[in-house]
Amino acid sequence: MDPVLKHIATAMTVAMLATLAIIFTLSGTHVAAGRTNTSQAHAVTAAARAVNVRLVINANGPHGWPTFTLSRLKLPDNAIVHLTIVNNDNGGGALAGPFGQPQGLIGPERVNGKAITLSNVSVAHTFTVPALGVNIVVPTAPNNGTVTVEATFRVTRTGSFRWQCMAPCGTGATGWSGPMATVGYMTGNLEVQG
Numbered sequence: 125m126d127p128v129l130k131h132i133a134t135a136m137t138v139a140m141l142a143t144l145a146i147i148f149t150l151s152g153t154h155v156a157a158g159r160t161n162t163s164q165a166h167a168v169t170a171a172a173r174a175v176n177v178r179l180v181i182n183a184n185g186p187h188g189w190p191t192f193t194l195s196r197l198k199l200p201d202n203a204i205v206h207l208t209i210v211n212n213d214n215g216g217g218a219l220a221g222p223f224g225q226p227q228g229l230i231g232p233e234r235v236n237g238k239a240i241t242l243s244n245v246s247v248a249h250t251f252t253v254p255a256l257g258v259n260i261v262v263p264t265a266p267n268n269g270t271v272t273v274e275a276t277f278r279v280t281r282t283g284s285f286r287w288q289c290m291a292p293c294g295t296g297a298t299g300w301s302g303p304m305a306t307v308g309y310m311t312g313n314l315e316v317q318g
């Protein structure tokens with residue numbers, strides 16, 4: 125081989141090896157950074173944030189409709205949510221099917237401070253988040269009084285989820301019109317932010 129050509133070939137080989145070494149180093153850094161981020165995310169996961177949320181159900185909201193006073197909820201991801209619902213609605217009735225029972229909760233649902241089995245109770249409303257598998261039953265309040273419900277659940281997904289009362293407390297023949305179908309009354313959004 126011509127000594128000049130040999131020199132060029134050697135130079136090219138060295139340049140190629142140097143490039144490969146740089147790529148390797150960069151990808152190595154990338155992997156390391158990825159690992160760091162992942163372990164940080166796991167650290168956040170391990171320390172779930174406790175969040176207290178209080179909702180009030182007013183039997184006579186605007187239009188005379190029953191109303192959850194806070195319809196748009198924002199929660200951090202991986203939160204353990206302690207939800208308190210104070211209800212003054214003395215209407216309601218039996219609610220058959222899955223929404224007549226608490227679901228997706230950590231521990232029992234408590235009514236007026238007592239863990240009770242909610243079967244055959246008169247249900248005024250529910251706080252249900254179908255996408256998260258959460259159902260909280262709100263019994264009928266005594267006349268001129270209130271009933272307080274406490275329940276705990278964990279949010280494990282980010283996104284915007286619809287919540288809905290599943291006890292047909294609205295207007296129309298089926299009770300599913302009016303407040304049941306209007307955001308700000310018996311339905312709304314729960315936003316879980318990462």
Ligand SMILES: [Cu+2]
Nearest residue numbers: 249289293310
């Ligand atoms: Cu309702």
